[in-house]
Amino acid sequence: MVPGARMLLSGLTALAVTMAHASNLAAPLAMQQLAPGVWVHQGAQQAWMEARADDVANLAFVVGERCVAVIDSGGSPAVGQRLRAAVAQVTPLPVCYVISTHAHPDHVLGLGAFAASGAAAPQFVAHIRFAAAVAARQRSWGNALLRDGGISLPPQELAAITLPVSGEVEIDLGNRLLALRAWPTAHTDSDLTVLDRQTRSLFLGDLVFVGHMPVLDGKLKGWLAVMDELQRLDVGFAIPGHGAASRDWPAMLVPQRRYLEALQQDVRKALRDRRSLAQTVQDASLPPASTWLLAEHFHRRNLTAAYAELEWED
Numbered sequence: 001m002v003p004g005a006r007m008l009l010s011g012l013t014a015l016a017v018t019m020a021h022a023s024n025l026a027a028p029l030a031m032q033q034l035a036p037g038v039w040v041h042q043g044a045q046q047a048w049m050e051a052r053a054d055d056v057a058n059l060a061f062v063v064g065e066r067c068v069a070v071i072d073s074g075g076s077p078a079v080g081q082r083l084r085a086a087v088a089q090v091t092p093l094p095v096c097y098v099i100s101t102h103a104h105p106d107h108v109l110g111l112g113a114f115a116a117s118g119a120a121a122p123q124f125v126a127h128i129r130f131a132a133a134v135a136a137r138q139r140s141w142g143n144a145l146l147r148d149g150g151i152s153l154p155p156q157e158l159a160a161i162t163l164p165v166s167g168e169v170e171i172d173l174g175n176r177l178l179a180l181r182a183w184p185t186a187h188t189d190s191d192l193t194v195l196d197r198q199t200r201s202l203f204l205g206d207l208v209f210v211g212h213m214p215v216l217d218g219k220l221k222g223w224l225a226v227m228d229e230l231q232r233l234d235v236g237f238a239i240p241g242h243g244a245a246s247r248d249w250p251a252m253l254v255p256q257r258r259y260l261e262a263l264q265q266d267v268r269k270a271l272r273d274r275r276s277l278a279q280t281v282q283d284a285s286l287p288p289a290s291t292w293l294l295a296e297h298f299h300r301r302n303l304t305a306a307y308a309e310l311e312w313e314d
């Protein structure tokens with residue numbers, strides 16, 4: 001063999017080894033740096049597990065001087081691994097907090113990717129009601145993941161929260177403070193927001209939807225009341241759970257408020273007219289497709305939830 005051929009061969013071997021190694025690693029999620037140390041991944045505007053879609057929620061991390069906080073972990077173990085790879089691409093600092101904004105599968109099924117043993121384990125942070133909500137639903141999420149995505153959820157303790165939050169709590173990533181706030185029942189009964197004090201970036205979870213139709217899995221009146229409080233906050237960047245982040249605050253809240261108020265009005269009218277839940281849902285017309293993505297998935301479901309809530313109001 002001529003020397004050149006040997007060099008070429010060893011080069012190819014090295015390339016093959018590199019490629020084999022790379023295929024074992026998760027491809028990092030695409031992240032955008034919105035503000036210094038604030039990295040956001042925008043999920044696809046699809047329903048979770050529709051056509052196997054697992055990357056549908058917005059995910060983020062914030063980098064301090066000592067360590068990193070991850071905010072939501074994605075809709076499958078694989079998405080969690082890809083988020084972890086994205087953190088490693090940006091900084092060698094360890095992940096010290098993994099925060100879940102609420103107990104919905106598209107936001108939390110990547111939690112297992114951040115579990116580590118011993119001193120390196122991060123704190124798992126969520127609303128004080130998060131663990132119970134996950135425990136009640138984890139089995140059905142696992143079934144959906146397997147049925148619709150062919151993905152098995154390894155036995156892992158999604159609900160093992162080491163820092164449950166009620167009221168307000170502040171955490172420090174090293175000269176970088178994050179203010180966490182647990183809210184009364186709104187989108188769900190476990191909504192938590194994260195405010196990066198340095199850039200006034202506010203991570204809203206699904207308390208705000210942009211583009212994607214809002215989904216009611218908590219209390220309609222509670223959600224509107226929480227939005228009243230949110231709109232008074234001084235916000236630099238607002239990062240919704242679905243759709244584009246922006247500085248347009250509180251204007252970002254307006255379409256969602258209009259939709260939820262119309263939902264409330266329509267359901268109250270149906271109740272006054274003594275129409276049954278079945279009639280109300282059957283007769284409902286969908287908002288124009290140009291107004292909200294995924295209306296066909298969620299509008300009738302929202303009517304059902306709102307009807308059950310408002311039926312018993314005074």
Ligand SMILES: [Zn+2]
Pocket residue numbers: 102104187206241
């Ligand atoms: Zn949600």
